[in-house]
Amino acid sequence: MSQAAVVRQRTDPAIGRATVAGMGAADPAWLRARRDEAWAIYQATPMPSTRSEEWRYTDLARKLQLDDLVVADGHTGPAAGALLPGPLRRTMEQDGDSAGRIVDVDGKVVSVELDESLARQGVVLTSLREAARQGDDNIRRLLATAAVPATDGKFPALNAALWSDGVFLRVPSGVTIERPVRLSRWVSRSGSATFTRILIVAEASSRLSFVEETLSPDFDRTTLVNTAVEVFSRGGAQVQYVSLQRLGRGGFYLANQRTLAERDSTLDTLNVALGGSVGRVDLNARLLGPGANSDMLGLYFGDADQHFDFNTSQDHVSPHAHSDLLYKGALDGSARGVFRGIIRVHEGAQGTDAYQTNRNLILSDDAIATSLPNLEIGADDVRCSHGATVGQLDAEALFYLMSRGLTRGRAERLVVLGFLGEVLSRLPLGGVVEKVTNAIVAKLRNV
Amino acid sequence: MDNAPILNVAALRARVADEDLDILKGVDLAIKPGEIHAIMGPNGSGKSTLAKVIAGHPAYEPTGGLVNFDGEDLLEMEPDERAQAGVFMAFQYPVEIPGVSIANFLRTALQARLEDGEELDLFDFQELLMDRMELLEMDPSFAQRSVNDGFSGGEKKRNEILQMAILNPSLAVMDETDSGLDIDALKIVANGVNTLKKENPDISVLLITHYQRILNHVTPDVVHVMVDGRIVESGGPEVALALEARGYEEYRNAHAA
Numbered sequence: 064m065s066q067a068a069v070v071r072q073r074t075d076p077a078i079g080r081a082t083v084a085g086m087g088a089a090d091p092a093w094l095r096a097r098r099d100e101a102w103a104i105y106q107a108t109p110m111p112s113t114r115s116e117e118w119r120y121t122d123l124a125r126k127l128q129l130d131d132l133v134v135a136d137g138h139t140g141p142a143a144g145a146l147l148p149g150p151l152r153r154t155m156e157q158d159g160d161s162a163g164r165i166v167d168v169d170g171k172v173v174s175v176e177l178d179e180s181l182a183r184q185g186v187v188l189t190s191l192r193e194a195a196r197q198g199d200d201n202i203r204r205l206l207a208t209a210a211v212p213a214t215d216g217k218f219p220a221l222n223a224a225l226w227s228d229g230v231f232l233r234v235p236s237g238v239t240i241e242r243p244v245r246l247s248r249w250v251s252r253s254g255s256a257t258f259t260r261i262l263i264v265a266e267a268s269s270r271l272s273f274v275e276e277t278l279s280p281d282f283d284r285t286t287l288v289n290t291a292v293e294v295f296s297r298g299g300a301q302v303q304y305v306s307l308q309r310l311g312r313g314g315f316y317l318a319n320q321r322t323l324a325e326r327d328s329t330l331d332t333l334n335v336a337l338g339g340s341v342g343r344v345d346l347n348a349r350l351l352g353p354g355a356n357s358d359m360l361g362l363y364f365g366d367a368d369q370h371f372d373f374n375t376s377q378d379h380v381s382p383h384a385h386s387d388l389l390y391k392g393a394l395d396g397s398a399r400g401v402f403r404g405i406i407r408v409h410e411g412a413q414g415t416d417a418y419q420t421n422r423n424l425i426l427s428d429d430a431i432a433t434s435l436p437n438l439e440i441g442a443d444d445v446r447c448s449h450g451a452t453v454g455q456l457d458a459e460a461l462f463y464l465m466s467r468g469l470t471r472g473r474a475e476r477l478v479v480l481g482f483l484g485e486v487l488s489r490l491p492l493g494g495v496v497e498k499v500t501n502a503i504v505a506k507l508r509n510v
Numbered sequence: 511m512d513n514a515p516i517l518n519v520a521a522l523r524a525r526v527a528d529e530d531l532d533i534l535k536g537v538d539l540a541i542k543p544g545e546i547h548a549i550m551g552p553n554g555s556g557k558s559t560l561a562k563v564i565a566g567h568p569a570y571e572p573t574g575g576l577v578n579f580d581g582e583d584l585l586e587m588e589p590d591e592r593a594q595a596g597v598f599m600a601f602q603y604p605v606e607i608p609g610v611s612i613a614n615f616l617r618t619a620l621q622a623r624l625e626d627g628e629e630l631d632l633f634d635f636q637e638l639l640m641d642r643m644e645l646l647e648m649d650p651s652f653a654q655r656s657v658n659d660g661f662s663g664g665e666k667k668r669n670e671i672l673q674m675a676i677l678n679p680s681l682a683v684m685d686e687t688d689s690g691l692d693i694d695a696l697k698i699v700a701n702g703v704n705t706l707k708k709e710n711p712d713i714s715v716l717l718i719t720h721y722q723r724i725l726n727h728v729t730p731d732v733v734h735v736m737v738d739g740r741i742v743e744s745g746g747p748e749v750a751l752a753l754e755a756r757g758y759e760e761y762r763n764a765h766a767a
């Protein structure tokens with residue numbers, strides 16, 4: 064799909080005070096106030112620079128010119144009932160069964176479907192903007208407060224000021240959603256900036272899985288997609304959150320995710336980065352009650368000049384919680400992968416089990432992987448480990464496969480798929496494994 | 511059998527790539543279709559090096575002589591081309607490939623043999639896989655495990671024979687497949703080889719071993735003794751029996767003299 068260059072006109076919404084006001088025009092007062100406050104924080108917060116540890120390897124000053132971007136204000140999306148773009152439709156067809164679907168085009172929710180029996184049980188799946196305007200009390204309490212507040216940093220502040228729409232999913236106590244709820248997001252405008260949010264609340268002993276997929280054509284100008292993801296799992300709930308980043312080249316994906324796992328709940332995440340030119344994910348998992356558990360999985364495959372940067376933290380606030388992180392990446396061309404992770408065992412969090420592993424496979428001379436695992440331990444009775452590896456394709460493995468008749472190309476493909484596949488096998492959600500595997504194979508064909 | 515050898519190794523010399531000293535110092539070996547040859551020899555004498563040079567391991571560099579397979583110059587071929595031509599090596603130390611299931615691996619290997627555009631029949635494949643696993647008394651769930659990943663020594667060896675039984679080569683080089691097998695497993699593996707032999711009488715086997723015991727089950731036509739990069743004696747099964755009794759001392763002495 065070719066894209067006409069969109070250069071911001073004077074009338075196009077820019078990142079600025081006026082756009083914040085415009086975005087909030089139809090919002091209730093509390094939300095307008097929250098946007099204004101966030102904007103003030105944004106303005107007072109310096110742009111992260113490579114002088115800070117957390118942004119050392121992703122140079123925003125060089126990679127992102129915020130002033131050039133046209134803010135997707137939710138007014139430019141297709142009309143209700145309009146045909147969805149082909150690539151979006153095709154990827155949706157590849158999804159397995161779903162309990163609910165929500166489609167977001169250029170920062171606006173254009174359709175919502177939810178299994179009727181779930182709706183009858185009180186499950187809410189809706190446009191975040193609609194729900195906020197209707198005054199849902201959960202949103203008022205939880206949106207940009209307890210999970211990803213504006214005070215978290217420059218981009219959380221910008222998102223809280225400028226978000227145009229997003230998803231609200233709430234599953235009442237004891238309700239189980241067997242099949243995944245899926246969000247399919249499409250960004251069409253080159254040079255645009257989309258600010259979107261996800262708020263998921265799994266009440267006590269409920270179960271859900273949520274898969275978010277972001278797609279776009281290739282862009283001739285830097286195009287920003289900024290997400291703020293807030294996930295709450297109350298006592299005994301089981302939640303899986305998956306993000307598939309499959310933007311076209313030129314895409315700049317910037318995600319702020321925080322998960323809050325209460326007593327005896329499970330809150331697992333999977334971040335897959337395959338597309339875009341730059342991807343930066345900040346993920347903070349908070350373990351807030353005994354028996355809480357978070358498996359944190361990540362998979363990235365970069366080629367050409369793709370740049371993926373993951374900044375993760377595992378906060379063991381409560382004693383006797385468990386977290387296990389595994390991020391694996393393959394890097395080809397002159398791609399760069401950065402993983403920076405920290406396990407923080409808070410004071411008194413005895414009986415913590417926390418693990419962190421990052422493994423990288425380098426497929427070319429020019430690809431670079433940087434891995435910075437870290438531990439900060441404030442209790443004595445803990446089991447923690449962290450490890451990082453950066454390696455090349457195992458020549459013995461390739462010979463072994465070739466000695467069975469596989470060409471070098473096929474042997475390499477199999478080894479890379481096997482390497483990355485370990486991540487998928489730990490969170491085998493319907494539709495996700497096949498889709499990601501196919502996307503990796505397609506990328507490997509170009510190698 | 512007076513037909514031409516399927517494998518003809520003549521005056522073969524080889525070294526580790528970029529090193530000075532040859533490990534193989536002039537190996538001569540001819541195997542005719544359907545023959546079973548055993549190679550015995552002390553540790554470090556070059557048996558695995560010979561096997562890997564035949565299979566095309568990139569770490570080794572032939573420095574002289576020739577290896578002919580079915581009339582083709584094997585040394586000019588890539589490892590996958592050799593496999594396609596019918597060469598199979600069961601590794602002394604099978605390699606672990608995390609995340610790649612045995613079933614997926616073998617399916618890919620069989621698919622690789624087909625012409626472009628031809629698709630492997632998955633039903634036939636499944637049937638073949640199950641049949642061969644039964645022959646080797648392997649649990650079907652094994653097919654879903656990652657290749658050699660976390661396998662016991664014996665499981666790895668059995669997995670090598672499974673691959674051989676599926677790929678059905680015309681020359682099988684088995685490098686110490688009997689090492690690390692318990693008595694029952696040894697019989698199962700030997701029975702597997704004999705069954706393949708029965709199904710395909712033309713299959714040739716080069717069996718590298720330290721022990722007489724496998725030769726009680728798989729009867730060799732010829733037994734070679736390899737010492738210091740050369741084959742120093744060839745004969746019938748009695749050669750293996752003599753070795754069992756006397757060891758390699760006399761060969762070493764003779765060679766040093």
Ligand SMILES: Nc1ncnc2c1ncn2[C@@H]1O[C@H](COP(=O)(O)OP(=O)(O)OP(=O)(O)O)[C@@H](O)[C@H]1O
Binds near residue numbers: 526557560569
């Ligand atoms: N890749 C290698 N790098 C360095 N030396 C090697 C390499 N491969 C083989 N050698 C050396 O070559 C010699 C022959 O090794 P090889 O593995 O062929 O012996 P072998 O007869 O198979 O021994 P074993 O009975 O112990 O399996 C040994 O001295 C070994 O150390």
Ligand SMILES: [Mg+2]
Binds near residue numbers: 557
């Ligand atoms: Mg050996």
